[in-house]
Amino acid sequence: MIFSKFLQLLGMAGGVTAKRDLTGGITNLTAAGRDVMADLGIGGAGAWIVVGNADPTGAIDSLAAIQSTLDSCGVAGGGIVYLPCGSFKVSNVLLIPSNVVLVGAGMLATKLISPAGQLPGKLVNGGWTYATVSMIGVANAGVRDLTIDHATNSAWCNGVQIGSAIGTLSTDCSVERIRLLGFDSHQYLIWNYRATGTVINDNVVVGNMAPNSVLDMQGIEVYGGHNIRIIGNTLSSVGGGGAILVWEDEIPGSTTDFSNIVIGQNIIDGGRNAISVNPVTTAKNIIVAGNVLSNQTRSGVSLTSTAAAILENISIDGNAINNQVQYGIELNGAGSTAWRDVLITGNAVLTITDAGGRGVSISSASNVNISGNTVKGSSGYSAVLDGAAKILISGNVFDTAALHGMDITGASSEVTVKGNKIFGYGTTTGYGIHVGPADRVQVVSNIFRFGGSEIEAVYSTGTNTTISGNVPDYIPGFQTPFYNQGSGAISNRFWGTKDNNGNIKAAGFVGRVDIAAGYANTNVSPFSLSQFWNNAAVAFDGIVLSISDYGSAAGSKLLQILGGAGGATSYFAIAKDGKIGIGTATPKSALHVVGLPVYASNAAAITGGLTAGAFYRSSADPDLCIVH
Known part of the structure; x- marks a missing residue:
């Protein structure tokens, strides 16, 4: 869209007449160009400016030519600075003024190449910046449609920086359709530093780092700020660092919460954690939705906080998470009880490779709703609650786990597990649901299907555990599917699989319907049938057993x-x-x-x-x- 409009503005398509000057000075385009700029939502006085005196071969440093054009556009009130096709060497930081957007001819057509080693840096508003492109203390600035290349010369610097630690905050800036080629070093390829209203959309980030690099590269980092959108980006090869990392760093003197962060529809391959959110004090309205996350060495989505943190209205929804080593989705609250309205819904987590790995892991967190997810193929557990409280787990499919389908332990409390399908558990050893040191756990109306040598659907040593209305779909042999060694009640339904004649059976039994209750060390009835009569005019039969015998063998x-x-x-x-x-x-x-x-x-x-x-x-x- 933007490039086609540039073609019009540069006289390469009908409708607009413009002078194309790529060699000498600055070219201001006509009012028609300013109208197009308004259509794109660019603020400022409306100047379209083409960079001149820049070397598109990369042999000569183009820093001065590009920077002077940016500055002139800023002085004129803002607009678009267009950098045409070519590879441009920039030996230091390019600073984009307020109301100015640096736009290339496309991420594969225009390239900024940084020199080897670390940039000299520039001092802006009392702080240093070392990024190829920086927007420091500005508003409505942006960079679009070009490549920033650190790989060619092994440049040791950040890619795009929005905001800084001190001085005026940057606001309403954008990084869109940028390709960033990293070098195996400590660098942030896109770095939002306490800026607000930032848009980071449709970029391609290639870290070029080894999978287990000890260097800390971040593909995209948001270090503080509010009202941030990170949408439609593709990230790969970011090594030991995270692909998208959102830290909270409260702005000095600010009363605004770390809030309104949307991370959606990104594709992330490799890295340690694909998406990490790490609030320190207060975080609200964080959405992680519709991302495709693959091949991380630790986790797909990681949400961790300090014990003092307050988290509210957090949603992890509709993500596809594949081939993680340790965790698909990890929440760690460090003992904080001030979590409210945290949702994990509609995610698909496929393949956890570590022997103790977890599809979903909730540690020391509270008030979490885990609903409608599918977790399949864990070399450890499908889900683990460790020291969690006030957790609802409903309507999920947990399929194929080497160990327990679900492990509830670590003094977890007030947990409801309802209406889930827990299949293929214990392919090595384990139970459908294991309730360890825990209190007030309800296991209600779940369906279980055995997968290995340990057949108990539910095994509890917790206190006040209720196991009710569950259906084991298949139990091999005469075994106990529900085992409550702690305290609480057991009341479940029959189990079995239908044969070709429609009979309901469990292997090892000969009856059409076999009903067994689990072991419990409390005085509970394994089977109870009750009926209430309240009509003196009608005769009732309490239990009727009708068996038709048309020639059974002697001894029947x-x-x-x-x-x-x-x-x-x-x-x-x-x-x-x-x-x-x-x-x-x-x-x-x-x-x-x-x-x-x-x-x-x-x-x-x-x-x-x-x-x-x-x-x-x-x-x-x-x-x-x-x-x-």
């Missing part, structure tokens, strides 16, 4: 109750012919009782502990007696 049973160690002893049986057995699985008469105690008399039976109405044998005739 309508009902059998087993107990004892391993459930191997038959306590009660009803054979297919209606004969009832107590203490035997093969009744031979209408009522067949085995195992009655033997006493010589009624008095002896009472002495032996029987009470009125109990049956016993006397080994005489009559043999069957009733205590009276």
Whole structure:
């Protein structure tokens, strides 16, 4: 769009007549050019100025020619300074004045090349800047549509700097459609230093750093500031540093919070952390959305804070995060409880490679809603809560983890895990959900599918744990899917998989529906069926068991109750012919009782502990007696 308008302004397309002077002095374009500038939203008096006396071959230093053009445009009230096609050597910092935008012919057509080593730097408003292009203490300045090259000559300097530590703050500046080629060194390729209203859009940042470089390069760093947009950028090869790093650094004397930061639709490949947000005191309205983050050596999105920090209205939404080493999404609150309205929603986290890695990790943080995410393929855990409080985890799919699907530990409290699908857990060893040292954890209405050798869907040693309404989709063999060794209640539904006939089964069972409750060291009923009758005019049947027998084999049973160690002893049986057995699985008469105690008399039976109405044998005739 912009380049096509430049072609018009430079006489390369119809509609505008302009003098194209690339060799001598400054060319001010017509009012038509100023109209186009207004369309682009550029402030100032409206001058279009083409840089002259600059060497497009890069053999001669073009710093003075470009800087004098920028200064002249600023003195005239602002406008656009156009730098045409070519490679321009700049031996020091280019300073862009207020209301001036430096625009190239395109990021592949116009190139600024910095010399080897560190730039001499310039002193501006009492502070030094060492960036190829700087906007210090200015408003409505910008740079667009060109390349800044540190790689060719191994330049050791920053790329674009907006704002500084001291003096007047920069406001409403922009960096758009810039290609930045870094050199393996400590440098910030785009650096917002306490500036406000900055737009960093549609840039391409190539760090050219080794994957595990110990040098701290930042692709884009926001060190303080407010109302920042970082949208549509592509970053790669930033080595050991972060691709986008947002630090809080409160502006001296400012009462404005570190707030209104949007990081969206960026593509980031490589680096340690793709996106890091690190507030120190107060951060509000931070949005990280729609980014594609791949191949980081630590994490895709990292949000960490100090214990004193206040975080409010933070959203991590709709990001695609792939092939991380340690964390997909990491929140670490350092014990702060002043987190409010923190959302992690709709993200896809695929492949965590570290053996202890975590798809989603929440440590020492509170008031977090984790909903609608998919985490698949973790060599460690799908999700971990460690010392977290007031956490809602709902509607997520946690699929395939070598260890626990979810680990809730570290004295976490007030956690609700509801309506999630937890599949393929424990491919090495682990549970669907492990509740360790934790309090007031609710595990409700989740679906589990076993993935490895440890089959417990939920294993809890916490206090006040509620495990209710969950459905294990598949449990191999006669095992305990819900195990509460701490305190709390267990109340869950049957599990199984349907065979080709529509029967619901679990491997190792022969029944059509098998219902089992988990182990608990509290006095809870493994199975309870209740019905409330409240109509005296209607007869009710409490439990109806109807079995149609059209030719079953001899020895078939309508009902059998087993107990004892391993459930191997038959306590009660009803054979297919209606004969009832107590203490035997093969009744031979209408009522067949085995195992009655033997006493010589009624008095002896009472002495032996029987009470009125109990049956016993006397080994005489009559043999069957009733205590009276």
